[in-house]
Amino acid sequence: MKVRKCIAASLCVALVLMTAGCSGTASNSSTGTESGTMAEISSVSETTEMTEAITENSTENADKSFRADNSFIDEYPSFTLTSDNLHDGVWDDVISYTDKGENRSPQLSWEPVDGAGQYLIYMSDLGAWNWIHWKSENVTETTLPEGWASTSEYKGPYPPNGSTHTYEIYVVAVKKPIERMKGGFDGQNPKFEECFKAADIDIDGNEGNIISCGKLSGTFTH
Numbered sequence: 001m002k003v004r005k006c007i008a009a010s011l012c013v014a015l016v017l018m019t020a021g022c023s024g025t026a027s028n029s030s031t032g033t034e035s036g037t038m039a040e041i042s043s044v045s046e047t048t049e050m051t052e053a054i055t056e057n058s059t060e061n062a063d064k065s066f067r068a069d070n071s072f073i074d075e076y077p078s079f080t081l082t083s084d085n086l087h088d089g090v091w092d093d094v095i096s097y098t099d100k101g102e103n104r105s106p107q108l109s110w111e112p113v114d115g116a117g118q119y120l121i122y123m124s125d126l127g128a129w130n131w132i133h134w135k136s137e138n139v140t141e142t143t144l145p146e147g148w149a150s151t152s153e154y155k156g157p158y159p160p161n162g163s164t165h166t167y168e169i170y171v172v173a174v175k176k177p178i179e180r181m182k183g184g185f186d187g188q189n190p191k192f193e194e195c196f197k198a199a200d201i202d203i204d205g206n207e208g209n210i211i212s213c214g215k216l217s218g219t220f221t222h
Helices: 002-066 071-075 193-199
Strands: 109-111 118-125 131-139 165-173 210-221
Touching: 071 193, 109 165, 118 193, 131 165, 131 210, 193 210
Parallel strands: none
Antiparallel strands: 118 131, 118 165, 165 210
16 A cells, blocks of 8 residues: 555656646747747848848849940030930830830931931930840931831830830941941840941941941830
């Protein structure tokens, strides 16, 4: 009987210790869970802020990385170029390749340049690494009506929805024909400066072929 009582007493003590232990474990577990939850919330908040900052910086950097700098054009002598499709620095909808446009090349006018045998025309999207929208060579007229260029030489502005891009037109007066007009039509041209300056060499290999350049700049919003 004494042995049984001792065993029973031992079992009771063990049960009490086990209960206390489980209770302590639950308490610690609860506290740990709350601490863990707060830490996770803080971590998520910090991660969200970091993600937003990274996204914002990436967007800014992307805009800068795709923005072309064609300031080299200003190094050439210039002549006045005008367009009836440019108003207060904004291109008319009709020249665009969008649902509100008609994909018609802009009207252009300029005075004949002394010594020019012909003209080259580029239209570039500065916001997309010089995406060439207009590429015509062997031009001899100095007044081009709206819609003059064919679809094989012209594709109007079509920036992403909700965005505004800058489109510049360059009319280049050259002395003689060139071997070929460089630059990919309807595509990006990160090396546009090289393409442009290639026109300074005529078909016979003589340098100094570019006389001057007319420039127009305007924005279009989709």
